[in-house]
Amino acid sequence: MSPQLGRRPSTTRAVISEVAIDLFTRRGFDETSVDDVAEAAGIARRTLFRYYPSKNAIPWGDFDVHLEAMRTHLDALGDDLPVAVALQTALVEFNRVDADHLDSHRRRMRLLLEVPALQAHSMLMYTGWRDVIADFVARRTGASRDDHLPQTAGWLMLGVALAAYEQWLTDPAADLAALLTDGSRILDRGLRAL
Numbered sequence: 299m300s301p302q303l304g305r306r307p308s309t310t311r312a313v314i315s316e317v318a319i320d321l322f323t324r325r326g327f328d329e330t331s332v333d334d335v336a337e338a339a340g341i342a343r344r345t346l347f348r349y350y351p352s353k354n355a356i357p358w359g360d361f362d363v364h365l366e367a368m369r370t371h372l373d374a375l376g377d378d379l380p381v382a383v384a385l386q387t388a389l390v391e392f393n394r395v396d397a398d399h400l401d402s403h404r405r406r407m408r409l410l411l412e413v414p415a416l417q418a419h420s421m422l423m424y425t426g427w428r429d430v431i432a433d434f435v436a437r438r439t440g441a442s443r444d445d446h447l448p449q450t451a452g453w454l455m456l457g458v459a460l461a462a463y464e465q466w467l468t469d470p471a472a473d474l475a476a477l478l479t480d481g482s483r484i485l486d487r488g489l490r491a492l
Contacts, residue, residue: 311349314339315359316402322357323405327413354419357409365426368392372434381438385431385455386482390475393459404470407463428452458482 318335325334332353336346350356368388375384395403410420432448435441441448462477 309339309341309345309349311360314341314346314349315356315406318356319402319406319409322409322413327409327415352419354416357406357416358419358423359406361423362426364392365430368427369430369433372430377438381435381451382482382486384434384438385451386479386486388431388434389455389459389482390478393462393474393478395474404467408467411460411463411467424456428456431455454485455482458485 314335317339318330321330321334321338332346333343335353335356336343339346368391371391372384372388375387410416428449429443429452431452432443435448435451436443436445439447443449458481459478462474462481465477466472466474
């Protein structure tokens with residue numbers, strides 16, 4: 299009987315992403331091909347593209363699932379909670395990482411924030427993240443997601459997240475949740491008026 303081609307039962311987006319991050323970290327992003335990732339994951343190149351549309355998308359893993367979880371978290375918060383506090387809780391919750399995944403997450407974020415080839419794709423991914431924030435602010439303020447205020451809130455919260463990650467990558471002893479909380483408190487005064 300000949301072996302079957304295609305997806306192995308254990309193949310998931312997360313497994314492919316972890317395998318790729320390991321390769322990208324050891325060999326370099328530009329030096330690692332899609333074929334290298336597919337081979338290391340034990341799948342065909344064609345199968346890999348069923349999970350990810352491009353090599354640049356692979357380090358992002360299940361980002362859309364996380365975005366939906368953040369949207370659900372924000373939607374579940376009561377309207378009596380101030381906007382700034384709601385955004386702070388969502389920011390910390392979205393970026394919560396179990397202790398046993400911290401090293402893996404640090405490698406992922408180092409790639410996403412420091413590899414020039416990933417910068418343009420990252421901006422596209424940040425659009426979806428900012429939209430979740432803008433949708434929430436729009437709902438709470440009666441504005442449209444595309445209005446200036448919700449868009450500004452999305453960009454501000456993205457700035458807080460990126461600044462926290464830069465500090466976290468620089469200092470391995472830093473607490474990511476504390477950095478995110480401290481950064482969002484800086485915005486509290488401006489967002490409190492919402």
